[in-house]
Amino acid sequence: MAKPKVGYSRRSMLKAGGAAIAASAFPAPMLWAQDTKNIVLRQFGTGVSNLNDVANKVKEDLGFTLEMTALDSDSVTQRAATQPDSFDIADIEYWICKKVWPTGNLQAMDTSKIANYDKIVGIFRSGKLTPESVIAQGTAPHSVGFVDGPGGTSFADNETGWMTLIPTIYNADTLGIRPDLIGRPIESWTELLNPEFKGKASILDISSIGIMDMAMVCEAMGEVQYGDKGNMTREEIDKTIGIFTEAKRNGQFRAFWKSFDESVNLMASGEVVIQSMWSPAITAVKSRGIPCVYQPLKEGYRSWGGGIGLSSSLSGMELDAAYEYINWYLSGWVGGYLMRQGYYSAVPETSKEFMSENEWGYWFEGKEATDTITSPGGDALAQAGDVRDGGSFYDRMGAVACWNAVMDENQYMVRKWNEFIAA
């Protein structure tokens, strides 16, 4: 389906009609087409998908206005949990959803209103990428993706028809390196703490994500054996943080970063040669003409997924507009846009139509580029003959070792993390 679905299903008509009549603020339901123009949806989320290009395209295709606010992960969590009236659409990660859902600030979404629901990748539904896949540790998206009903407060373990977040974007993360400054192959997560890179390593200062990178390193070193990296015991947390605190005191780290831009600057300036990094940050470094590799590692990837959640205060026409927006989001244009930056779309097959064969081959299938690959901004990212780091979608998403997570011992972990930063 190349064209986004615009319009109202019968059910949403009845519902919106009911709401409109109940509110009796609008003289006649006939005015909807015009009113759409006046609808403003306020979306906030992390910088990865809060893009002005998306807002402009929404205005063009759907007619209503989308106001975007980009924040860091901690601020996003804070806002979703404490300021429910400040947003209509929350673009958050699944682990944030686990934290925020119990506040009741978000409402479940009816999957029958999602046109491409059946085409959403298995990771977000059954949890399995392919029927044979093993589900990785951590807060896997499907485990917090469904609730029992519209008002459900606890997560369901199967596809109930009521989704907490509509998946939009996800990726497999690993370490970023400067091959020109390292000059040898990097194969394992252990290299982050290799004394060879003393004073030239970095890790991100967002506890829920940072702790997972730490765990990948400690497990690869054989220092800690985890029952479940995504749900550590206090003892495991102590050991993990202990190892990194010692490394920090020995001067292993140049800096910690919290925002996307910081990670780009650290890498591009050569302050750091190996660090935890996000895919578009690699793209940003590369587009400055500086070599940077998103290094696949033998222990696998740390993965994350994001989705769109609706504020519980959304109703009536705004709610319909939000559904329309979601359907549009999954209909391909955004997917193609995001995939050309190195992310994956929740419904890859619709995105394919918005990508050239060369782009699809390079980004999704892991094939050699047949021509120059450019970012949506127009910078050259790869030349003909280059292959994507890590290979195809199934190679990368199939090698996920754990998902970003919120643990039962989260509060303890957070305190320990604070100590690590202050150490």
Added chain:
Amino acid sequence: MHLKSRHVWGWLQAAPLAVVLLAFLIAPIIMIVIVSFWGATEFSIYPAFQFDNYEFLFGSQVTYRVFGATLKYAFITWALTLLIGFTVAYFLAFHVRSLTMQIALFLVCTIPFWTSNIIRMISWIPFLGRNGIANQTLISWGVIDEPLEWLLYSDFSVILAFVHLYTLFMVVPIFNTMMRIDKSLLEAARDNGASGLQTLVHVILPLTKPGIMIGTIFVVTLVMGDFITVRFMSGSQRANVGRLISNDIALLQYPSAAATAVVLLCTVLIVIAILLRFVNIRKEL
């Protein structure tokens, strides 16, 4: 009757300021103190009266280290800003003769402050970096062979930024008090055979004390309450109390942040109380 109405009138005149202070200073502080006894879950805070937050705060080694670091930053910054600030103010007040020139030079001092605090701070980063201008220059001069790592993301860079940001707060009050020193006192000192140094130590310094003290209070409170300078200039490697609080807030641990804030407030108040023992600002203003 007359006396009493005057009494009421006085209260009324004081009322607007009292109300403003009550609403915007006292009430928030009381709120913070109350919340510091509350409990927190992952995503919410609930009213309670428990000492958990303080218990954790005083029970953790990290707290003492971080408070130590905060005081260290405050002390070193204070010493450096005082030295520079006093020298600059002295030059402006006693060496520059014409008032126009004094005002012009004083304005020059404020030029860096026309840009944002954050910009002034962040612009140090590319300058001090491993491949930054400072290192490249030193290498090209042959002073060093390897880039100096401690220039950036270290205590050095944090204190450098603090001194850069806050020296003016020392210059202004000291310059102000120096300008009010009666020049005939200096002549009298000279006539009585005092050397330049003696005049400085026995005449100018005692008379400048209130200015120094006001500058000190500015610098100490600014440094102790700061978190963003430490975060950026140390690349998140160092911590002070402000960062502890901002981390807690970011992780939705408001009660714990409030408890830390209360302890910080008490510490700053104690520091200022000690400072005020040395100089009675009111008397000398």
